[in-house]
Amino acid sequence: MSRLIRAVIDTNALRSNLARVRDVAAGARVMAVIKANGYGHGLVPVALALADADALAVARLEEGVQLREAGVRNTIVLLEGVFSAEQLSEAAQRGFDIVVHTAKQIDLLEDSPDPCAFTIWVKVDTGMNRLGFRPEEFRPAMDRLCALPVDRSQLRLVTHLARADEPQSTETLAQVARFEAATSGFDYPRSIGNSAGLFGWPSARGDWVRPGLALFGVSPFADRSAADLGLVPAMTLETTVIAVRRVPKGEAIGYGGAWCAPRDSVVAVLAAGYGDGLLRTLATGTPVLMNGRRAPLVGRVSMDMVTVDATEVAGVQVGCKAVLWGAGLPVEEVASHAGTIPYELLCGVRARVPRELR
Numbered sequence: 369m370s371r372l373i374r375a376v377i378d379t380n381a382l383r384s385n386l387a388r389v390r391d392v393a394a395g396a397r398v399m400a401v402i403k404a405n406g407y408g409h410g411l412v413p414v415a416l417a418l419a420d421a422d423a424l425a426v427a428r429l430e431e432g433v434q435l436r437e438a439g440v441r442n443t444i445v446l447l448e449g450v451f452s453a454e455q456l457s458e459a460a461q462r463g464f465d466i467v468v469h470t471a472k473q474i475d476l477l478e479d480s481p482d483p484c485a486f487t488i489w490v491k492v493d494t495g496m497n498r499l500g501f502r503p504e505e506f507r508p509a510m511d512r513l514c515a516l517p518v519d520r521s522q523l524r525l526v527t528h529l530a531r532a533d534e535p536q537s538t539e540t541l542a543q544v545a546r547f548e549a550a551t552s553g554f555d556y557p558r559s560i561g562n563s564a565g566l567f568g569w570p571s572a573r574g575d576w577v578r579p580g581l582a583l584f585g586v587s588p589f590a591d592r593s594a595a596d597l598g599l600v601p602a603m604t605l606e607t608t609v610i611a612v613r614r615v616p617k618g619e620a621i622g623y624g625g626a627w628c629a630p631r632d633s634v635v636a637v638l639a640a641g642y643g644d645g646l647l648r649t650l651a652t653g654t655p656v657l658m659n660g661r662r663a664p665l666v667g668r669v670s671m672d673m674v675t676v677d678a679t680e681v682a683g684v685q686v687g688c689k690a691v692l693w694g695a696g697l698p699v700e701e702v703a704s705h706a707g708t709i710p711y712e713l714l715c716g717v718r719a720r721v722p723r724e725l726r
């Protein structure tokens with residue numbers, strides 16, 4: 369059956385991006401962050417394509433369980449850790465690494481029959497103010513952890529950067545300095561940089577880098593393209609023209625009559641809408657790739673359709689393919705037309721859009 373809309377996932381691109389990260393962060397180990405359904409690309413296929421990473425990371429226990437049930441045997445880190453004795457025991461059974469970021473999670477380990485089952489990533493909050501022990505809480509937390517029968521060789525230290533995508537910000541180096549100061553004297557492997565951290569800030573890598581976005585071939589920086597960084601987009605969201613119509617000058621299109629044809633126009637209707645994960649905030653003028661040319665999206669995004677001004681595109685007809693983002697049209701650029709970041713567009717691709725592996 370031929371599908372109107374699909375997300376084509378290029379598994380070679382995933383592998384090549386992993387190799388690129390290894391080159392850039394030479395000497396560091398790579399924890400591939402594949403939470404939120406592999407940034408929308410499909411959790412299990414992404415895990416299989418990135419099986420050579422030194423570890424995989426997800427946000428939540430259920431995501432790890434899904435991977436184990438699919439037969440994934442890699443190290444899996446739960447970035448938010450666990451929140452109950454049941455979750456802790458499931459994490460032990462499934463062989464997950466856990467992040468510990470609150471005193472409550474240490475309580476759980478103290479009450480556990482088997483705290484030495486875990487590799488523990490102790491998270492330090494160096495300025496994000498989201499998860500982690502504040503610098504002054506770090507030593508007391510380590511005292512408690514080290515009093516448990518945990519295997520010291522299984523301890524790791526981690527922090528997360530808030531502004532690594534901003535080349536002008538001094539905050540990244542300040543966070544690294546706070547991390548070093550808070551953890552000095554604790555000789556455990558460290559993990560700092562996400563995609564922006566590892567590409568933008570050599571001192572913010574640590575022994576383990578934690579890329580997500582870059583592995584999917586997307587740049588975390590506003591002023592540097594993925595191609596500049598040596599990355600290849602892994603998802604191409606592709607759809608089909610389901611109608612072509614002539615719209616006379618002065619007539620409006622779609623809900624709210626949000627776009628009025630400024631001239632006699634050819635409008636292509638594509639099978640893709642917010643029911644597929646296109647944001648309704650994608651504005652008139654958002655580029656769509658058709659027959660190798662860019663054409664602007666016009667009018668409102670509907671649930672199952674969008675309209676494109678195809679007046680300048682030769683040979684548009686029903687059945688033509690159109691690329692919403694991916695190869696030839698960076699998702700970073702499309703995201704900017706919705707006032708958002710590429711992460712949100714990628715994660716937002718709905719379950720009804722089939723993922724096709726290439």
Ligand SMILES: *Cc1c(COP(=O)(O)O)cnc(C)c1O
Nearest residue numbers: 401447528562563578579580581
């Ligand atoms: C999501 C996440 C990452 C990956 O971030 P990218 O910007 O996608 O590279 C790394 N570390 C933590 C803790 C995360 O939550």
